[in-house]
Structures are given as structure tokens and as C-alpha cells.
Amino acid sequence: MTTDSLDDFFRQCRQRCENQLDQILPDSSSAPLQQAMRYATLNGGKRIRPMLSYATAELLGYPAEHVDNIGNSIELIHAYSLVHDDLPAMDNDALRRGKPTCHIKYGEAQAILAGDALQALAFELIVKQHPSITATKQLEIAQGLGQASGLNGMAAGQSLDLLSEGKAVSLEELETIHRKKTGALLEASITLPAIACNADENTLKHLTSFAQNIGLCFQVRDDVLDIIGDTETIGKTQGADIYANKATYPALLGLEVAQNYAETLHQKAITALENIDQKTSRLCQIADFIVFRQS
Amino acid sequence: MTTDSLDDFFRQCRQRCENQLDQILPDSSSAPLQQAMRYATLNGGKRIRPMLSYATAELLGYPAEHVDNIGNSIELIHAYSLVHDDLPAMDNDALRRGKPTCHIKYGEAQAILAGDALQALAFELIVKQHPSITATKQLEIAQGLGQASGLNGMAAGQSLDLLSEGKAVSLEELETIHRKKTGALLEASITLPAIACNADENTLKHLTSFAQNIGLCFQVRDDVLDIIGDTETIGKTQGADIYANKATYPALLGLEVAQNYAETLHQKAITALENIDQKTSRLCQIADFIVFRQS
Numbered sequence A, B: 001m002t003t004d005s006l007d008d009f010f011r012q013c014r015q016r017c018e019n020q021l022d023q024i025l026p027d028s029s030s031a032p033l034q035q036a037m038r039y040a041t042l043n044g045g046k047r048i049r050p051m052l053s054y055a056t057a058e059l060l061g062y063p064a065e066h067v068d069n070i071g072n073s074i075e076l077i078h079a080y081s082l083v084h085d086d087l088p089a090m091d092n093d094a095l096r097r098g099k100p101t102c103h104i105k106y107g108e109a110q111a112i113l114a115g116d117a118l119q120a121l122a123f124e125l126i127v128k129q130h131p132s133i134t135a136t137k138q139l140e141i142a143q144g145l146g147q148a149s150g151l152n153g154m155a156a157g158q159s160l161d162l163l164s165e166g167k168a169v170s171l172e173e174l175e176t177i178h179r180k181k182t183g184a185l186l187e188a189s190i191t192l193p194a195i196a197c198n199a200d201e202n203t204l205k206h207l208t209s210f211a212q213n214i215g216l217c218f219q220v221r222d223d224v225l226d227i228i229g230d231t232e233t234i235g236k237t238q239g240a241d242i243y244a245n246k247a248t249y250p251a252l253l254g255l256e257v258a259q260n261y262a263e264t265l266h267q268k269a270i271t272a273l274e275n276i277d278q279k280t281s282r283l284c285q286i287a288d289f290i291v292f293r294q295s
Helices: A008-022 A032-041 A048-059 A064-085 A102-108 A108-126 A136-147 A154-163 A170-194 A201-226 A249-253 A255-273 A281-293 B006-024 B032-041 B047-061 B065-085 B101-107 B109-128 B135-151 B156-165 B170-196 B201-228 B251-252 B255-273 B282-294
Strands: none
Touching: A008 A048, A008 A064, A008 A281, A032 A064, A032 A108, A032 A170, A032 B170, A048 A064, A048 A170, A048 A281, A064 A108, A064 A154, A064 B109, A102 A108, A102 B032, A108 A136, A108 B006, A108 B065, A108 B109, A108 B135, A108 B156, A136 A154, A136 A170, A136 B032, A136 B109, A136 B135, A154 A170, A154 B006, A154 B109, A170 A249, A170 A281, A201 A249, A201 A255, A201 A281, A249 A255, A255 A281, A255 B047, B006 B047, B006 B065, B006 B109, B006 B282, B032 B065, B032 B101, B032 B109, B032 B251, B047 B065, B047 B170, B047 B282, B065 B109, B065 B170, B101 B109, B109 B135, B135 B156, B135 B170, B156 B170, B170 B201, B170 B251, B201 B251, B201 B255, B201 B282, B251 B255, B255 B282
């Protein structure tokens, strides 16, 4: 994966990730739970998280094979979180990437269980013994995945997000919500591969700073797109967050200031990369993509 | 933990497990998600799974410390499964151990997320580096937990159970459902500690057979208790399974044959222990408890 074009890199990463998930996930001919797991995962996602993992490995001079399981595990966690977030008791979304959400297609019970089983599968995969990562390091990486997903990361962020609905939320609170809800897993998509690829302390520190800024930037851009995008492009009902009376960056700061904030975070991310000796052009390209993406 | 009375052993195991879960779980003064996680876990459970883990360690000559994290992780998985099983989209139970279920107390969204975060916490705990278990073995144990919880274990069993509602189910199908739904995690409560305590191949084989028989026996007894128990003793609405038109052993076999089947499985479990050189009296006592318990 050393082609120069970002489009080529994207395509290769997405293809690699999807081929592997296709193998990792259970047979589509089996029972509804297994079908729901495939439906929720193999649904045309952008695969940004595995792409960040592959870009981190590339930067540190390791082949894609070295971080496959990490990127795929993170993508399984991401897939489960979307299934649960879409449930009637949560965001109550009927449409995801232009298709019926998992609970619309398979019913609520099977969707909850498919999410649960995807989480278990993610951990089963990340603890699979790797030929070139020490077992001790693998335990550390698996623990990092637990932290990014659970009560200090993604699940906590979604909980706070739901509790904030209809309430006045400060910029600081909004940032906490999003650093946990989307930031923690995006950060793990870079830091866990960095650990696997034996990044030195300095590199890990600056990659973490890059990851944190780009993770928040991703969410600010998401909020902005929710206002300026149309349903066809972003694949979900436009303005859904405003409709649900959710705290968003444009709602708090206004659209223009929110867009500027995304650019500031983008700049901070790029600055963090300047402290790294290795070739960081790929991560720079991905950061550009995140801040300028249209969907 | 070498006292002879089973009651003493039970009490010590329960106390040890609950003291540790109290430390592992987040502070009760924090946000609703964290409170819901505590509420769902520290709710007077019998702690049969950690008790099986401690009994396995005792049999193999290892101290309780050696398997604490395994037993506690399994208990966290068990706690999350009860929260999700009780949801309106699943079994729709308002009462658990005589108290409002988690979603009645904290709302559906927070209950779903508390379950999700408990699962993440379980994996975070089981991959925590242990001073006297090799990292390679820990990875194997964590993978076993994933297998017992996910698409080949507990989540699959609950999925099949829900799909079987109102349908004619054969004895073979019912056995598959329960071997996955409750059997897999009970089995893991013995086999994963056995791996951690370096059980030899023969011992592991017979402990696995014991665990499988006792796991199914537990479920048959549960079904029987659902008919003969009263709400006060078993802490949930009596006959709830029959009311939901669920397949149960008494429904399929009649009450008396179901009770005999529990006794047959109990006997098979005891027979498996006879092939083990170590002192198996504690596991025999637990098997007796499971088949003769009143709640």
C-alpha cells in the first residue's frame, strides 16, 4: 500500500478491510442473528478507522498485515455502535447509508443481539494470537480497545449525548461528549496500531495528539454536514440532530464559527505531525479528507 | 477458601466477588450510565459463575487470586446479558430478583448502553496483565470468553430462544438453544480457570464434560423452578416463560420427565468428575446445589 493517490489508498484499504470482514463474519446463509451481523457491518461504510490503522502502520514501516486485526476489531465495534445508536430507544433512525437500519430490517431484539455479538467478535479478534506482536503487547492493545469502547469512551459518550437532549449544553460539555462518543475510537484507530508497530514515546505522543484533534474535527465536520449536506449525499435524514434537539457545534457556535473550529482542529492535527520524523504525508491527506469531506 | 461447608464456601465466594466488583465498577456518585452498571451488577446475584471458577482453582491447587479476573469478567458478561434480556424488545421483564429491572429504573437507552459498557469492561478486565498467568494463556482465555458470549454462545442462544417463541421446538433444538444461551458461559466459568490453572489434557476434558452437563442441568432446573417456584422465592413472575409461550423442558417433556432429566444430567456431571485425580468434592457439592436449588 504505497501508492501516492489518496483515492487509491482509500480504495485499497476499504477493499482489504471488507474482504477480511467478509471472512471474519459468520456465513450469510445461517440464522437471522448472523445475517443481521453481516447486514450491519458490510453496508458500504467508509472504513475510515481501518484506513487510519493502515496509514499508521505505513508511517511506522510495518506491513498492513501487522494491524489487520486491530483495524477490523475497531470497525466491528463501530458497526455495533451504529446498530445500537439507531434503535428506537436511542436515536430512533430508520435509515442508515440510504438503507433500512438493522432493527427495521431484522427487528429490535435481533438488532440488539447482533450489536452484542459484534462487540464480542471484536474482542475475540483482537486477542487472536498474532505471529509478530508479543502477547503482552496484544493484551495492552485489547485493553485499549475496551477503554475506548466502554464506560470511559464510546458508550459513555453516547449516554451523555442522549442525556443532553433538549438541555442547554456548554461547549466544554459538548466537547467531552464527542471526545468520548466518536473521538475515543478514532484515537484508538491510530494509537493501538502505533503500539503494535513499536512507535517510540515521542512518536506515540504526537500521533495521539494528531488522533485526538482529528477525532474531534471529524465530529465537528459531521455536525456541519448535518446542516449543509442533503439526504442523498450523507445517507441519513438531513438536520436529524437539530430535529432531535441535540447539542451540535453549529447550534452552539453558529455554522461559520463551527466550520472555522473544524479548520482549527485540522491545523492542530497537522502541527502535531510536524514533530514526527517519519513520512506523515498519508495522515495529512486523511486529515484533509476529514475536514473537507462532503458526506 | 478451604472450609468444608458449602454454605461457608458460597458466602466467601460471593463476598469476594462482590467486594471486587464494587471496586471494578465505576463510582456510584457518577453519571446515570455508571449508576446503571452498578445497579445491574450489584443486585444480589448468586454469583454461581465466579463460585465455579473459584472451585476449579481450588481443585487444581491454585489460590483464588489466580482466577479472580476470570470469574469477575464472566459475572460482568452475565450481568450485561440480564439487562439486555429484560428489555421490552426481548423478554420484557419488569422485575429481576424482586427489584425493578435496569430499563425500568434507568430507561431503555441507558440500560442498553449499561449492558454494552459492562461487556466492554468484562473484556478490559480479562486482558489485564496477570502476574502469574502467561500473556499467551491470557489471550487464549480472553478468546474463550468472546466465544462463550458471542455468535457461537450466549448471544446466539438468546437469539434462537426469541425466534422459537410460539413455535414447535424439538428437544434437540431446545438443547441447542440452552447449551448456547446459558451453557456456554457456565462452561467457560470452569474451563477458562482450568486453562489458567494449567489443567492437564485429561483433567480439562473431564472438567469440560462436567461443565457442559451441569450447565444444561442448571437450565432444566430453571425451567422446572419457573413452574413449581413462587414469585417471592425466585424473584421473577412465576410461569413467565409459559406466559411468553416459550419452549421449556417441562412444556416439552412434562414436569416429571423434566425433573428426571435434570437428575440424569446431574449424574453425568458427577460421573465425569470420577475420572479426575484431584479432590472433586467441592464441584460435587455445587452440582448438588444446582439440581436441588429452590430459586
